[in-house]
Amino acid sequence: MSGRYTALLIALLLLITLPYWMTGVYYVNVASQILFYAIFALGLNVLAGYGGLVSLGHAGLFGVTAYATGYMLQLGFSHTTAIIFALVTGVAAMAVYAALSLRSTGIGFIMITLALGEILWGLAYRWISLTGGDNGLSLKTRPEPLGFSLANADTFYYATLIVFLLSLAAMMVFVRSPLGAALMGTRDEPRRMNALGYHVWAIRFYACLFSGLLTAISAILFVYYTQFISPQTLALTASAEVLLMVISGGAGTLLGPIVGAALVVVVKTVVSGFIERWNFLLGAIFVAIVILMPEGLVPGSVRLWRLARRQRERRAARMPAKVEAKP
Amino acid sequence: MSALTVTNLCKSFGGLHVTTDVNLNVEAGERRLIIGPNGAGKTTLFNLITGELTPDSGTVELFGQDITKVPSRRRAHLGMARTYQIITLFTRDTIIHNVTLALLGLSPARWNPLIDLKRQGHFVEQAQAALDRIGLGHIANRPLRQTSYGERRRVEIAMALTQNPKVLLLDEPFAGLSIDERRDVHQLLLAIPRDVTIVMIEHNMDVALEFAERITLLHFGEVIVEGNRAEVVADPRTREVYLGH
Numbered sequence: 001m002s003g004r005y006t007a008l009l010i011a012l013l014l015l016i017t018l019p020y021w022m023t024g025v026y027y028v029n030v031a032s033q034i035l036f037y038a039i040f041a042l043g044l045n046v047l048a049g050y051g052g053l054v055s056l057g058h059a060g061l062f063g064v065t066a067y068a069t070g071y072m073l074q075l076g077f078s079h080t081t082a083i084i085f086a087l088v089t090g091v092a093a094m095a096v097y098a099a100l101s102l103r104s105t106g107i108g109f110i111m112i113t114l115a116l117g118e119i120l121w122g123l124a125y126r127w128i129s130l131t132g133g134d135n136g137l138s139l140k141t142r143p144e145p146l147g148f149s150l151a152n153a154d155t156f157y158y159a160t161l162i163v164f165l166l167s168l169a170a171m172m173v174f175v176r177s178p179l180g181a182a183l184m185g186t187r188d189e190p191r192r193m194n195a196l197g198y199h200v201w202a203i204r205f206y207a208c209l210f211s212g213l214l215t216a217i218s219a220i221l222f223v224y225y226t227q228f229i230s231p232q233t234l235a236l237t238a239s240a241e242v243l244l245m246v247i248s249g250g251a252g253t254l255l256g257p258i259v260g261a262a263l264v265v266v267v268k269t270v271v272s273g274f275i276e277r278w279n280f281l282l283g284a285i286f287v288a289i290v291i292l293m294p295e296g297l298v299p300g301s302v303r304l305w306r307l308a309r310r311q312r313e314r315r316a317a318r319m320p321a322k323v324e325a326k327p
Numbered sequence: 328m329s330a331l332t333v334t335n336l337c338k339s340f341g342g343l344h345v346t347t348d349v350n351l352n353v354e355a356g357e358r359r360l361i362i363g364p365n366g367a368g369k370t371t372l373f374n375l376i377t378g379e380l381t382p383d384s385g386t387v388e389l390f391g392q393d394i395t396k397v398p399s400r401r402r403a404h405l406g407m408a409r410t411y412q413i414i415t416l417f418t419r420d421t422i423i424h425n426v427t428l429a430l431l432g433l434s435p436a437r438w439n440p441l442i443d444l445k446r447q448g449h450f451v452e453q454a455q456a457a458l459d460r461i462g463l464g465h466i467a468n469r470p471l472r473q474t475s476y477g478e479r480r481r482v483e484i485a486m487a488l489t490q491n492p493k494v495l496l497l498d499e500p501f502a503g504l505s506i507d508e509r510r511d512v513h514q515l516l517l518a519i520p521r522d523v524t525i526v527m528i529e530h531n532m533d534v535a536l537e538f539a540e541r542i543t544l545l546h547f548g549e550v551i552v553e554g555n556r557a558e559v560v561a562d563p564r565t566r567e568v569y570l571g572h
Contacts, residue, residue: 178431178447179440185417185428192415195377196432196490197403206440 015161019154027270028153029225034265035157035164036221041245041257042171043214048243049252050180051207052187054110056239057097057117058215063124063234065090065219070137070229071130079143087216093120094212098205105190117239124231136230139223150224160221167214171254174210183207184252248289250296259297328390330355330494330524331376336385338368338375338548345371346382347548353494353541355390356521360539361528364568368548369528370412373496376526377409378402389494404433406493410483410500412528416471422482423467426454429486457489458482461515477508484515494524501531509534536560544568 014021019028040062047053068089072082101112124131131137142150150156174180185193186200194200223229232238245264250256267285272278293300333351337344345368353359363369374380376387378399386395389405397405417425427450431437436447444450458464461481471479480500487495500516501509513534519525529535536542542559544552546568552559559565 173443174440176443176445177440178434178437178442178444181424181428181431181444182437184419188417188419189415191379192411192417193428193432194400195379195403195409196429196486197400198432198437199400206438210440 025153028157030269032157032160034262035160036218037265038258038261039167039218040242041261043211044242045246045257046207046211048246051183055113056110057113059234059238060117060120061093061215062219064093065216066223066229069223090216091212094208098208102204121234124234139227142224250298253298256296256298328355332388334386337383345548355524358540359526360535360542363545367545408487408490408492409496412498414479418472421468423454426457426486429489457485461485477504497527499528
């Protein structure tokens with residue numbers, strides 16, 4: 001247990017000092033991307049991991065929030081107003097998603113969220129007066145919270161890190177809470193939960209709102225990072241990508257989605273600079289994960305590590321017996 | 328006073344009449360046994376009583392209150408608890424977490440997203456006490472998947488009991504148990520205080536007949552015979568449809 005805390009502390013220190021030891025603005029920006037995609041993955045993990053509700057439409061929510069930010073700024077509103085409006089829009093969009101898709105679970109839920117995501121993608125593409133169509137929307141500036149300009153890579157990284165740590169803390173609290181336990185209960189035995197007096201639909205609905213909030217937060221960081229939003233952000237491949245982050249890292253675990261986000265972003269941005277067929281590589285990695293650790297990288301690694309330790313202990317226990325048997 | 332009253336209850340799936348005009352009156356504190364051959368509609372009757380299925384017609388009353396339209400999750404809050412024929416528990420979690428979920432289900436704290444569930448002392452104590460009572464206190468923190476079938480059956484009954492139900496519905500609590508396990512569950516049921524009304528579906532006649540005061544025999548969704556133990560066992564119709572020859 002204490003080993004785990006030491007590891008987390010070292011990870012935290014590395015994250016805080018990252019701009020000092022990471023060479024080059026480019027890699028600091030990659031780190032920022034990992035962090036806000038990790039928030040996105042954490043948000044989807046609330047549903048896919050803890051709620052057993054796999055959504056294939058989260059990129060739509062992500063995109064709606066990003067467009068809302070860009071559109072408000074274009075209308076001349078301040079960053080604060082734009083961010084608040086975008087958060088409300090993102091969560092409200094999730095509420096509509098939830099109202100429609102929570103009518104079913106399993107494949108039905110996947111298909112409805114997929115359809116809703118495609119509708120939003122279509123709107124982004126075709127509602128040109130609002131979204132600029134294929135040309136997208138550009139953001140001229142980044143915000144300056146408390147007078148700190150987020151214009152350069154380091155300050156933006158720190159702002160993202162703070163939001164990321166707050167999101168992770170919120171997840172940690174939620175997962176240990178009664179509502180978190182109830183959500184996992186509805187994932188495993190919804191019928192029993194209902195018989196025990198829980199309102200299964202409402203629990204799932206609240207989980208959706210929490211997921212939507214995290215998604216919206218990550219989308220705002222994303223849109224300020226790229227200072228550009230176009231329909232591609234809402235595409236099905238984007239929804240699939242974040243779902244792969246969750247599943248490859250370990251659905252229903254706290255750290256899994258973060259590891260998954262790091263894996264996908266690193267392959268997409270860094271490795272793609274060296275290997276032309278990075279898509280193939282990413283596919284191969286996913287296949288390897290599915291074969292070797294179907295539960296995801298984080299729980300899979302923990303399992304293998306425990307297995308190795310147990311074998312080591314067993315070997316250690318066998319050794320003295322052999323020595324005694326000699327004379 | 329009657330704890331549970333079922334009046335003219337009907338349910339059909341397509342053309343199949345699973346429950347036909349069933350009337351049932353269970354007094355407070357009574358131990359009622361429902362028997363009947365496979366497909367007689369016993370579990371369907373339970374699902375109608377707990378609200379997991381909606382009846383086509385008829386009413387269900389709990390202590391005089393008409394609950395026919397009350398959603399099943401609310402019925403738990405009104406004092407109805409059940410166990411399932413196929414054990415339905417949270418296999419990924421520990422035994423004590425299963426019981427804690429049962430306690431939490433009736434508490435307003437179940438909506439709280441901010442507190443740490445494991446640090447809520449009163450839940451932990453109550454859950455531990457409930458497990459101590461059924462003799463599983465020493466393995467409270469064992470993951471459920473590492474427990475035996477008999478232990479699971481007792482955990483399921485303990486979960487229902489921690490909710491302090493007024494009416495407890497047990498769907499084949501002895502099914503699939505070994506003789507020793509059957510004795511454990513039997514003792515557990517005998518220890519339930521009289522302010523809990525129990526309705527039980529069971530095939531295992533040697534234990535069930537001893538436990539029940541009144542028996543209802545269902546056949547093709549209809550109540551065929553009802554009465555005390557001796558009456559029902561002696562009734563020729565019981566022998567015909569159920570006990571055989």
